[in-house]
Amino acid sequence: MPNEYKKSDRLNNLSYAIRGPVFEKAQQLEAMGQKIINLNIGNPAPFGFDVPDEIVHDMILNLRNAQGYSHHLGIFPARKAIMHYTQQIGIKDVKMEDIFVGNGVSELIVMCMQALLNDGDEILIPSPDYPLWTTAVALSGGKPVHYMCDEASDWNPDVQDMESKITSKTKAIVIINPNNPTGAVYEKDVLKKIVALAEKHNLIVFSDEIYDKILYDGNVHVPAATLSEDVFFMTFGGLSKNYRAAGFRGGWVIPSGAKNKAKSFLEGLTLLASMRLCANVPTQYAIQTALGGYQSINDLVAEGGRLKKQRDLIYYKLTDIPGITCVKPKGSLYVFPKIDMKKFDIQNDEQFALDLLSEQKVFVVSGKGFNYNDGQHFRAVFLPEVDTLELATDKIAEFLDSRKIKTKTLVEA
Secondary structure: OOOOOOOOHHHOOOOOHHHOHHHHHHHHHHHOOOOOEEOOOOOOHHHOOOOOHHHHHHHHHOOHHHOOOOOOOOOHHHHHHHHHHHHHHOOOOOOHHHOEEEOHHHHHHHHHHHHHOOOOOEEEEEEOOOOHHHHHHHHOOOEEEEEEEEHHHOOEEOHHHHHHOOOOOEEEEEEEOOOOOOOOOOOHHHHHHHHHHHHHOOOEEEEEOOOOOOEOOOOOOOOHHHOOOOOEEEEEEEOOOOOOOHHHOOEEEEEEEOHHHHHHHHHHHHHHHHHOOOOOHHHHHHHHHHHHOOOOHHHHHOOOOHHHHHHHHHHHHHHOOOOEEOOOOOEOOEEOOEEOHHHEOOOOHHHHHHHHHHHHOEEOEEHHHHOOOOOOEEEEEOOOOHHHHHHHHHHHHHHHHHOEOOOOOOOOO
């Protein structure tokens, strides 16, 4: 029998549930002609959220200029626009040569972990998290250590729990704000405590702020890097969500603060940026237009805007279902409801997601897929139109009703 070609041992315990077994089941059902309501992934374009015409127009005009490799850090106008953006939001002392442009934030996260980590180094990551962070750390030889976010405090990080998990091997703290999957927008006082913790223990802060403009009800996003010049920050942003350009794969990371402490790390990151030659160039020509033009996302999240309407509908419809509670999202594109499992004949959130898909053809992702292991949560995207969300939530209610545990009533003899 021939030897089997096996995957790397580093992949054995890694997963990406957003495209995991339930995703494969959904594909099977679609191949059989079944119509699936996809509430599983934050991909705006399939739901009619188009990239602004001005951005597409400028990409097209510059296609001939985008035929060759660019500078390994990114083209001049893109990095200049990102630098100007840091000035607008209050991140100090960022120079053009500091900024790295990448093929989406995902690529830059992986590159940062590869540039930083030795085997066994630890990174503090929120639970629940966007699972790419956990996977990128482990794939780079590090150990992801999850700190809790507190559902009772609008999903703000539990700073005491965070500090209790710092060891001599801890290298950095990851913040995801606004948060995926919970929709939390972190309070400024909580962010200050996290930054103070990073300063006290000499840790890097990796701040994933890809949803920084998707805010509801007057909530304000505070960039972590504006809170100290004595901590080294890496702030991530991009085109995927604010500008609905997920497929363009345009992202950036901004080093700031105590850059003098990070010379070696940044040299390593520069090496990795050089090895991939450059980020895709056509999308880089969209960055200046996106950051400098009319911010159409503001209309979508404002009162009467499409995203705001959809957020409100899914939140109120879900919380009307007996046995479901949910913290109202302040930002991003997601709800992260809790199912009172004592009321239903459901083993856990993974079984819920699989059975809901099989029976009602509604595709959500279990809380476990976001490294939140209480077995009672799921994430749903509210990108579909109101009519589709109405139908999806009705189907979730019907499914849960079918699983309701009947309570016995005592009849007196």
